[in-house]
Amino acid sequence: MSNTPYPHIFRPLTIGGLTLPNRIIMGSMHTGFEDRRRDVDKLSALLAERARGGAGLIITGGVAPSRTGQLSPLGSTMTNRLHVAHHRQVTKAVHEAGGRVAMQILHAGRYGVIPWKVAPGSQSSPIHPFKHLRMNEPIIRHIIAGFGRAAKLAHDAGYDAVEIMGGEGYLINQFLCPRTNDRTDRWGGNTENRQRFLIEVIRAIRRRVPATFPVILRQSVADLVEGGQTWEEVALMARRAEEEGVDALNTDIGWHESRVPTIATSVPRGAFVQFTEQLRDEVSIPLIAANRINTPELAEEILSRGRVEPWPWPAPSWPIRTLCSRPSKAGRRKLIPALAATRPA
Numbered sequence: 100m101s102n103t104p105y106p107h108i109f110r111p112l113t114i115g116g117l118t119l120p121n122r123i124i125m126g127s128m129h130t131g132f133e134d135r136r137r138d139v140d141k142l143s144a145l146l147a148e149r150a151r152g153g154a155g156l157i158i159t160g161g162v163a164p165s166r167t168g169q170l171s172p173l174g175s176t177m178t179n180r181l182h183v184a185h186h187r188q189v190t191k192a193v194h195e196a197g198g199r200v201a202m203q204i205l206h207a208g209r210y211g212v213i214p215w216k217v218a219p220g221s222q223s224s225p226i227h228p229f230k231h232l233r234m235n236e237p238i239i240r241h242i243i244a245g246f247g248r249a250a251k252l253a254h255d256a257g258y259d260a261v262e263i264m265g266g267e268g269y270l271i272n273q274f275l276c277p278r279t280n281d282r283t284d285r286w287g288g289n290t291e292n293r294q295r296f297l298i299e300v301i302r303a304i305r306r307r308v309p310a311t312f313p314v315i316l317r318q319s320v321a322d323l324v325e326g327g328q329t330w331e332e333v334a335l336m337a338r339r340a341e342e343e344g345v346d347a348l349n350t351d352i353g354w355h356e357s358r359v360p361t362i363a364t365s366v367p368r369g370a371f372v373q374f375t376e377q378l379r380d381e382v383s384i385p386l387i388a389a390n391r392i393n394t395p396e397l398a399e400e401i402l403s404r405g406r407v408e409p410w411p412w413p414a415p416s417w418p419i420r421t422l423c424s425r426p427s428k429a430g431r432r433k434l435i436p437a438l439a440a441t442r443p444a
């Protein structure tokens with residue numbers, strides 16, 4: 100796109116075997132349409148519209164790899180061939196609109212609003228009802244295999260990539276942090292043990308999908324809770340993820356139970372990008388930055404900093420509107436500052 104005032108945004112980006120035409124990613128945002136079969140037309144229409152708008156990649160809201168990982172009693176799961184048929188409608192709609200779509204695999208752990216939830220540690224979630232069952236070895240193994248199966252089914256359903264949800268205080272994050280992981284077996288205690296679950300999840304997925312199929316990890320780079328990961332642990336996890344075949348890191352900030360605002364309008368624009376940029380010293384795979392990157396100018400500035408060029412640089416993750424279709428100056432005047440996921444910026 101030669102006449103664009105946003106040359107960095109419109110540079111292609113390769114993630115594993117997938118080349119995106121630009122660096123605009125519609126980040127994962129659960130809409131509620133993921134959950135019921137009857138809403139699949141609405142979800143397909145919503146995501147296809149983003150594809151027509153020109154988003155380089157769309158990531159679905161989180162889909163659970165097992166019933167124990169559901170966000171709510173009717174929350175979406177990807178566990179069998181019936182689910183594949185359902186999801187094919189979504190991928191078909193996005194592809195027909197010229198887009199690419201990744202499915203996010205999210206196990207809620209103690210954050211599920213379901214009575215049958217499981218988690219690694221003994222403390223209940225302070226912000227959710229129901230007590231969870233503490234995971235034993237067979238349950239841990241079962242859920243790791245479930246991540247692999249969900250990725251395989253997502254591939255069969257026509258998704259262009261999968262994203263593993265490892266942040267915001269959900270199950271994987273619960274394993275990673277002493278705050279929620281008080282285990283004394285090989286899944287808890289020192290850093291290596293706490294990171295074992297995520298490493299095993301990545302391996303289970305890599306075993307079940309083709310080598311060129313992109314696997315993105317949404318990794319927490321600042322937990323913003325007491326008992327969260329240290330920066331050294333975050334950096335080590337990123338390096339290990341790259342070694343295990345993760346193709347991009349989509350960085351994530353804060354837990355749902357954190358007292359630090361991360362997405363509200365009171366948060367300064369781009370407030371957390373420095374965490375993502377710091378990771379550039381650790382890995383060479385693409386880094387995706389999120390949180391309060393609501394204008395193309397800010398995204399362009401972040402992308403253009405070029406501190407570690409020629410490495411890939413963080414890609415913005417804000418919901419796009421008319422940016423792609425009207426990148427000219429006249430079009431820019433018509434551009435409404437993109438919405439933060441929650442409310443107008």
Ligand SMILES: Cc1cc2nc3c(=O)[nH]c(=O)nc-3n(C[C@H](O)[C@H](O)[C@H](O)COP(=O)(O)O)c2cc1C
Nearest residue numbers: 126127128129160161362389390391392439440441
């Ligand atoms: C209603 C809502 C649902 C969300 N659902 C998910 C989700 O399923 N998975 C995920 O990784 N992030 C989810 N997020 C977080 C967003 O992807 C994003 O990281 C966050 O809103 C910060 O970016 P922003 O400042 O551009 O809104 C959700 C956010 C909102 C507001």
